[in-house]
Amino acid sequence: MESGPVRLTGDERDQPERSLDELLVGVSRGDERAFASLYDRTAASVFGLARRVVRDPARAEEVAQEVLLQVWRTASRFDRNRGSAKSWILTMTHRRAVDAVRHDQASTNREARYDWTGGGRAVDVVEEEVTVRMEHQQVRRCLGSLTDLQRESVTLAYYGGHTYAEVATLLATNPATIKTRMRDGLIRLRDCLGVTP
Amino acid sequence: MSAELHTLVGAFALDALGSRQRAAFEHHLDSCPTCAGELAEFRATTARLADAVAAEPPPRLREQVLAAAARTPQQRPVVTVVPLSRWRRYSSTALVAAAAVAVVTVGALYVGERNRGDQLEGEQQQVAAIMDAPDRVESPATDDAPVHVVSSASLDQAVVTVTDLPRITDAESYELWAIGPKGAPRSIGVMPTAAESGTELVDALDDAATVAVTVEQAGGSPTGQPTSDPVEAVDLV
Secondary structure (H helix, E strand, C coil): CCCCCCCCCCCCCCCCCCCHHHHHHHHHCCCHHHHHHHHHHHHHHHHHHHHHHHCCHHHHHHHHHHHHHHHHHHHHHCCHHHCCHHHHHHHHHHHHHHHHHHHHHHHHHHHHCCCHHHCCCCHHHHHHHHHHHCCCHHHHHHHHCCCHHHHHHHHHHHCCCCCHHHHHHHCCCCHHHHHHHHHHHHHHHHHHHCCCC | CHHHHHCCHHHHHCCCCCHHHHHHHHHHHCCCHHHHHHHHHHHHHHHHHHHCCCCCCCCHHHHHHHHHHHCCCCCCCCECCCCHHHHHHHCCCHHHHHHHHHHHHHHHHCCCCCCCHHHHHHHHHHHHHHHHCCCEEECCCCCCCCEEEEEECCCCEEEEEECCCCCCCCCEEEEEEEECCCCCCEEEEECCCCCCCEEEEECCCCCCCEEEEEEEECCCCCCCCCCCCCCEEEECC
16 A cells, blocks of 8 residues: 555655554654654545545544544554554544534434435535546546446445445435445455555 | 345445444454455555545644644553453452443444454453452442442553443543542543443553543544543542
8 A cells, every 4th residue: 555656645754764554653652753744644635535525624624633633542553464554544534534424414413304315415416526536547447447336335435424225315226235336346446456455 | 144244344344334233243343354354455445545535634734633642642552352251250249240241232332443362362361460469459349330440559450341331422432531639630541432331451540549431522532631521430449
């Protein structure tokens, strides 16, 4: 992952020779300089993902700050046998962003009884934004290699923060089918991207 | 059952399960190395999806995060799940009933930051050592006490078991605090998001006189200090 073509934020001048995994080990020992370097390497991905999922930039900023502080607090629990530092951080980011959306949504529903499934998060909007704003050519190409149902299932869940049951409703498809498409879509994406954990 | 759950690995990797199914799948992961391997690959894959939408945050965020980190205590690698079989050795104590509940519940909920096996084994041994310590001290044991502490001054370690606290949402976590005779409360661990029971191995209680539990946002208080009144507190002897 570290050597891949993906470019994160720019500032690696500080500790250019240290991998993200190594930085995280430093962070776990309270090394604030390592944490600053880790911030510079990951903040754009963390913030970008949070913004994509929660939509509201101010809320996304909150989520990003929470996640990065969580990284600081819990770095000692990172286990590189279970994946890269990057995966660990972005998994936390996505989980927290999704939980924020669902929490906010639950509050909104309680207060206003607003049927959001018919609202502004419709399929075509999400799809369009993802396609237009996709920065990484390989990811775009690989998403394009999926079937429509695979791609919509994966992107509505990952970028849209929807549960598979919601995705099934949005796509008017059997939930069991959506679960399966999420998995085989990820398998195809994994193979296309040549990902190693 | 297993095949049915296995198909959920994609939805789980995308955080597309409801909270109940998420917990069920996390439980399943414990006994499914194939799922865990596939999950690791999927997470590396979704990390690429995240990179593809990277966006520069406002410059102020950097200063905010670094300043907050500088005043936020870090967790030691202490949180773990203690398997029930380990606790049965101490079946004469009231702790066991509490621990059994805690273990079953946490086993189902807590996977996200699980320690790997050899660390787990090491921590089980530490828990056993505290239980066996000649100078071990237990907090006043009533059968239904939601917070139970067993500590050993010579080992400078303690086991904190929390059982059946009031229900909280997916956006909240319980956080444990050590409170000494003077000074601010010190975080000694954050329970997994939405978990209401759990066991923590704490490396140093120091001069703490009280262990308290508060409801915080998921992942713990962002300020490093309690943001609400304790829902439970237990005075150490």
